[in-house]
Amino acid sequence: MKSLLAAAAAGLALAVSGTAANAQISDDVVKLGVLTDMSSLYADATGKGSVAAVEMAVADYGGKVKGKPIQVVVADHQNKPDVGVSIARNWYDNEKVDAILDVPTSSVALPISALTREKNKIHINSGGGSSDITGTACSPNTVHWTYDTYALSNVAGKAMVKRGDDTWFFVTADYAFGMALERDAANVVKETGGKVLGDVRHPLNSSDFSSFLLQAQASKAKVVALANAGGDTTTALKQAAEFGLTQGGQKLIALLMEITDTHALGLKATQGLIVTDAFYWDMNDETRAFSKRFNEKVGHMPTMIQAGLYSATMHYLKAIEAIGTDEAPKVMEQMRKTPVNDFFAKNGHIRIDGRMVHDMYLFETKKPEESKGEWDLYKLIATVPGDEAFRPLDKGGCPLVKSN
Structure with a gap:
């Protein structure tokens, strides 16, 4: 009887233990x-x-x-x-x-x-x-x-200001991302010795950038920075080409440009564009x-x-x-x-x-004649170590840092 009770108790303990172990993965x-x-x-x-x-x-x-x-x-x-x-x-x-x-x-x-x-x-x-x-x-x-917006701005902004592109005008998407991107980029430009000459904000998913680009053109800034993304970036770049911004001596930078955007626009429209990215396929x-x-x-x-x-x-x-x-x-x-x-x-x-x-990467889009295939779009300019690319831990205002 004692042996049976001991065996039963052991079996129950094993069952409970097994249930507890299985319960570690919720549901x-x-x-x-x-x-x-x-x-x-x-x-x-x-x-x-x-x-x-x-x-x-x-x-x-x-x-x-x-x-x-x-x-x-x-x-x-x-x-x-x-x-x-x-x-x-x-x-x-x-x-x-x-x-x-x-x-x-x-x-x-x-x-x-x-x-x-x-x-x-x-x-x-x-x-x-x-x-x-x-x-x-x-x-x-x-x-x-x-x-994040800090890394995008920090990598590209420093590089451009240091090579003499030191006056900027922002065309910014009017929501949390765009405003954070402009804020972070403007801070980098100023800290590196450049000046921000102005900005204009556009609604999310805009189809007409003409008035915004005319203001950028009139500013005479050396750099017109697009603080937007996705379809807004590609639409703005297409219309900037129609307005002849780069032919007039201004430089365009897309602060967030995905490879799908570059591919959709083609190298003829994007050649020489500076792009910050966290990954490139090649x-x-x-x-x-x-x-x-x-x-x-x-x-x-x-x-x-x-x-x-x-x-x-x-x-x-x-x-x-x-x-x-x-x-x-x-x-x-x-x-x-x-x-x-x-x-x-x-x-x-x-x-x-x-x-x-x-690590984050700074790329320049290739000229059409430099490309060897459909997705051969970028050439690497610089690799920026993560601790230099992203905002220092004590500079972001995160309450967890103070309590850690």
């Missing part, structure tokens, strides 16, 4: 939500390519983590903060999503980050750009993976191998946002595997203490403010 599934722009001006840089990047990472990981399935759900936030927050709230409350990824459009990304903190989940942002995400609005539950064998697979799946080379999402998804899944749970604070801690070493970043690291620090 027996790791659920990723890709919240992105599927239908508007950022759809090429994010959209279906962002979804594909996350799905590729999940497939390459084997579709399971700690023996539990990984699921991916997708939604279009339509670049509207209320729509994005509504989707995210439903995902967290009802669909048991563990992490939300991508979220282009900073006016959507910022409230998603706040909601994620409230729900104690994880937000890995690749598409949103505002440096406020790791600044005054930083969160212990958010990682900013790919780029850097080395690793980047070429990933990009070839991505191109076969999606039909174009990956943008930095899409390449960053693959990297971020892998890092997140490896963190869960390492600690055996998808509990948000523990996963974030593991992600922060693990270096990022893959085709996207070498010796990348996540700071307490959520910034993933990695």
Whole structure:
């Protein structure tokens, strides 16, 4: 009888232990939500390519983590903060999503980050750009993976002012991202010895830039800086060519220019344009191998946002595997203490403010005669180490830095 009781007790203990171990993965599934722009001006840089990047990472990981399935759900936030927050709230409350990824459009990304903190989940942002995400609005539950307005401005702004392009005029998208991009770039220009002669703001998804470009032309600034992205950037560049801005001696800089934008416009229209980027497909064998697979799946080379999402998804899944749970604070801690070493970043690291620090690159678009193929668009001017490219930890106003 004692032997039977002992065996039963041991069996019960094992069962309880096994249940506890299994419960480490909430709801027996790791659920990723890709919240992105599927239908508007950022759809090429994010959209279906962002979804594909996350799905590729999940497939390459084997579709399971700690023996539990990984699921991916997708939604279009339509670049509207209320729509994005509504989707995210439903995902967290009802669909048991563990992490939300991508979220282009900073006016959507910022409230998603706040909601994620409230729900104690994880937000890995690749598409949103505002440096406020790791600044005054930083969160212990958010990682900013790919780029931000500070790095874009810092890398390109310093380089151009130092070579004599020291007076600037901004054409800026009138929402959180555009204003942060102009603010960060203007600060870099002034700190490097240049001057800002003026700015003008345009509505998101504008079709007519004529009045804005005429003001830029009239300013006589050496540099006309486009503090916008996606379809707004390509439309502005096309119309700037029609107005003859560069023929008049002014230089254009697109502070955020994705490779899909350059490809859509063509090298004849973009040759000589200065571009800051976190990723380019033709850097080395690793980047070429990933990009070839991505191109076969999606039909174009990956943008930095899409390449960053693959990297971020892998890092997140490896963190869960390492600690055996998808509990948000523990996963974030593991992600922060693990270096990022893959085709996207070498010796990348996540700071307490959520910034993933990695090298950034300054490119110049090639002349048509220099290109050897459809996607052979850039030549590397400089590699800027992450600690120089991104804002210093103590300069962003993140409350987590003070309390750390």
